Amino acid sequence: MGKIISKEEAGELQELKKAGKKLVLCHGVFDLVHPGHIIHFQEAKKLGDILIVSVTAEKYVRKGPGRPYFNDEMRMKFLEAISCIDYVMLSENDTVDDIVKAVEPDLYVKGKEYARPEDDITGKIQDEAELVRRHGGEVAYTKGQVFSSTRLINRGLPALSPDVKEFMEVFHQSYTMEDIKKYAELMADLKVLVVGDVIMDEYIFCNVQGLMSKDMGYSARYQGMEQYLGGSLAVARHLASFSDNVTLMSVVGREEAFHSRILDELGNKMRVDLTYSNGFQTIVKKRYVTLNEKREEVNKIFAVNNLPTPMVIEEEAMDKFKAGLDANVSSYDVVLVCDFGHGLVDREVMEILQAKAKFLAVNCQTNSSNYGKNLITKYRRADVFALDQRELSLAFSEYQGEERESLLRLSDHFGSGGWLTQGAKGATAVTEGTLKSCPAFTLKVKDTIGAGDAFFALASLMAAVGAPIEAGAFMGNVAGALASNIMGNKEAVEKINVLKYAATLLNI
DSSP states (O other), X not given: OOSBOOTTGGGGHHHHHHTTOOEEEEEEOOSSOOHHHHHHHHHHHXXXXXXXXXXXXXXXXXXXXXXXXXXXXXXXXXXXXXXXXXXXXXEOSSSSHHHHHHHOOSEEEEOGGGSSGGGOSSSOHHHHHHHHHHTTOEEEEOOSOOOOHHHHHHHHSTTSOHHHHHHHHHHHHHOOHHHHHHHHHXXXXXXXXXXXXXXXXXXXXXXXXXXXXXXXXXXXXXXXXXXXXXXXXXXXXXXXXXXXXXXEEEEEOSOHXXXXXXXXXXXXXXXXXXXXXXXXXXXXXXXXXXXXXXTTEEEEEEEEEOOOSSOOOOHHHHHHHXXXXXXXGGGOSEEEEEEOSSSSSOHXXXXXXXXXXXXXEEEEOOOTTTTTTOOGGGOSOOSEEEEEHHHHHHHSOOTTOOHHHHHHHHHXXXXXXXXXXXXXXXXXXXETXXXXXEOOSOSOOSOOTTHHHHHXXXXXXXXXXXXXXXXXXXXXXXXXXXXXXXXXXXXXXXXXXXXXXXHHHHOO
């Protein structure tokens, strides 16, 4: 048995245990081995006889895009070269559970920075400790000097782009991870309402073979199809990771398969208050895409939707939806309107929201079906807003108008702050006549669909709990960076991942 062992080979460690040897386990990402790690391992080894060190496999590392900096093989080789370590293992899980079950250590050793449960962003350390005890072990903490692989990588290696590094050097002087955690804790108590169009996103994966021999269209080979919850469903799912009390209100068609899908995926996370329409079909947007597997990047070829012409929901369903909205909207702490311009948010719905919402966050989107007709300036009130560059240019369509002046005009229109999302350039926050830019935290993307919705969801919650607008831009960009590395709206941006990535960036 070599020094790098599999979980199957770990069974042989039990023979050493039976022979009276005390097994000690350390676990982490260990992205860049530094003096603090060496001291930690040496102290851990003194507590027993056999030291096993496990590393989290890269697909389960939650420190954000581009992490770990070093791959699984390289990180295990770093550890293999350290003389006080007897065995190295790879944990293919987002916790250490698989390794604990395989090794059954006498001692599970963590650094002193993990000794206080309230400092644990993941909330997993106590669960790990309980699992260790169930397998007959105990938990101990080393006392050596604490260094940070993340900080060393951020400062010494090209893990962060120069503009992100420069931004974080300034930002972390005003905001600490304790501040971010405090805001996240406040979000949990918010009563949140999401109002907006329900959209089912279908991705049809295909391999483009070339142009048709007799026509001007593409010829492609079908590979498969996936369906995701999009539109207001995606926004609500992001929010449900942060707030314990989220409600979604919308109108959908009578398609039973869609109802089952929505309730199965969201029913245990939030309250889903849907009005069913007999004449309106649930919106389905089909995107024909190719997947660059080498770069894990999605390229859109063609899109088809089932939007009606005109985009109007029948009166009976809308009356029922409006009655429910009018009766309940004022009971929520914050209302997010996801206005995709597909018929749900008409003039009367807008009036109810603007008149009765305690805190109103507005996202009014432009797309090919409503181009030039769904402008954010149709709202007279927003306590906070988010839009992209194209939507801003349509709202203030002067030929030679500057973007920054248009954003200031929009802020003045509402008398509130908000954000302009700018793709690879990041986002700009505006408040009280002041603009502050926040760069994009990753340029490595899988799919940008849904990134803006994730930004809107988290930035709005930040504003709702009293965070400054620039702090909302930071957290919105964190959420957007994570969402841009998820296929479509296949998954929600999870709280634990957002906090760990924020901690990575703030560790500068």
